[in-house]
Amino acid sequence: xxxxxxxxxxxxxxxxxxxxxxxxxxxxxxxxxxxxxxxxxxxxxxxxxxxxxxxxxxxxxxxxxxxxxxxxxxxxxxxxxxxxxxxxxxxxxxxxxxxxxxxxxxxxxxxxxxxxxxxxxxxxxxxxxxxxxxxxxxxxxxxxxxxxxxxxxxxxxxxxxxxxxxxxxxxxxxxx
Amino acid sequence: xxxxxxxxxxxxxxxxxxxxxxxxxxxxxxxxxxxxxxxxxxxxxxxxxxxxxxxxxxxxxxxxxxxxxxxxxxxxxxxxxxxxxxxxxxxxxxxxxxxxxxxxxxx
Numbered sequence: 001x002x003x004x005x006x007x008x009x010x011x012x013x014x015x016x017x018x019x020x021x022x023x024x025x026x027x028x029x030x031x032x033x034x035x036x037x038x039x040x041x042x043x044x045x046x047x048x049x050x051x052x053x054x055x056x057x058x059x060x061x062x063x064x065x066x067x068x069x070x071x072x073x074x075x076x077x078x079x080x081x082x083x084x085x086x087x088x089x090x091x092x093x094x095x096x097x098x099x100x101x102x103x104x105x106x107x108x109x110x111x112x113x114x115x116x117x118x119x120x121x122x123x124x125x126x127x128x129x130x131x132x133x134x135x136x137x138x139x140x141x142x143x144x145x146x147x148x149x150x151x152x153x154x155x156x157x158x159x160x161x162x163x164x165x166x167x168x169x170x171x172x173x174x175x176x
Numbered sequence: 177x178x179x180x181x182x183x184x185x186x187x188x189x190x191x192x193x194x195x196x197x198x199x200x201x202x203x204x205x206x207x208x209x210x211x212x213x214x215x216x217x218x219x220x221x222x223x224x225x226x227x228x229x230x231x232x233x234x235x236x237x238x239x240x241x242x243x244x245x246x247x248x249x250x251x252x253x254x255x256x257x258x259x260x261x262x263x264x265x266x267x268x269x270x271x272x273x274x275x276x277x278x279x280x281x282x283x
Contacts, residue, residue: 006185010193017200017220026212033216036197040223047190047234049242056226059249064219064256071260072212075267080210083276093206097199104195108188116184117234124239132239133246144250151254158261 002119005046012039026077030068037061048123190231197224211263211273215256222252 016035023029041056071077108114133141201224204217226245233241263273270278 002183002185006189010189013193013197014200017197017204020213020216020220021200021204021207026210026216029208029213029216033220036220037223040227043190043193043227044230046185047230049230049233049245052226052230052242052245055246055249059253060219060223064253067256067260068212068216071263075212075264075273077210077212077273080208080213081274083209089206094203097202097206100202101195101199104199105192108191108195111188114187114191115235116186117190117231118184121234124233124242129239129242129246133243137240137243140247144247148250148254151257155257155261158258159264 002046002117005042009039009042009046012036013043024079024082026072026080027069030065030072033068034061034065037065045123046119047117048121050123051126051129187231187235191228194224194227194231197221197227209274209276211266211275211278214275215259215263219252219256222248 013036016032016039019032020029020036023032037056037060041053041061044050044053044056198221201217201221204220205214208214208217226248229241229245229248233239233245266278267273272278
């Protein structure tokens with residue numbers, strides 16, 4: 001069962017990622033990325049990370065991708081024109097990608113001591129996760145909330161209409 | 177070869193999938209010409225690395241690997257909010273999303 005689920009959803013993942021590259025309209029790329037992220041949530045569940053599977057669907061496939069589709073629609077982004085990009089990207093970039101993948105694949109396939117994953121391995125419960133998160137890692141968790149707050153303020157400041165407006169309020173912000 | 181027919185999946189396959197997704201993200205970063213799609217490729221790379229983290233957390237039975245993924249998700253959410261705000265600001269200034277025409281800092 002695990003093998004079948006893995007093959008199906010890894011296939012979805014790869015198909016979505018390749019489709020993201022092939023589509024020329026940004027909204028189609030965004031929808032392919034949603035497919036990738038949802039399939040990754042299933043793979044997380046197969047690896048026993050139930051909380052992360054839920055968070056992946058809610059945060060990534062939900063919140064972040066809604067933001068992406070929102071911006072694509074707001075800016076009315078049309079079909080992209082294909083140019084060949086810079087010469088250095090072609091000369092260095094593409095061989096570098098191939099080399100990167102080759103190095104990763106050889107390291108992974110040559111590695112010893114990697115086990116197998118089965119459905120009977122059990123899941124990491126959310127209680128187990130939160131126990132570590134709220135005792136050992138409480139400070140990083142709180143710092144993250146400050147980071148989110150600063151990000152919201154930065155987004156509001158960046159997306160605000162005009163520069164030197166006297167009434168500086170966040171009322172007409174395109175994004176939050 | 178034996179594991180092909182059993183009901184278990186080698187950890188290496190998950191890592192290989194993660195590596196392939198990461199490479200596709202890098203490739204997308206290089207060949208896409210739309211600012212938003214380039215940003216999506218970065219998200220794809222982040223997701224691929226997250227899969228590696230979860231796989232290793234499963235391999236070593238370590239909870240902290242999963243918590244790291246949680247933090248990466250939070251940072252990615254913040255990054256998406258700021259990044260898209262920057263994209264809106266760029267679009268307002270240049271009226272285009274094509275990266276070939278956003279070349280003010282090009283030598």
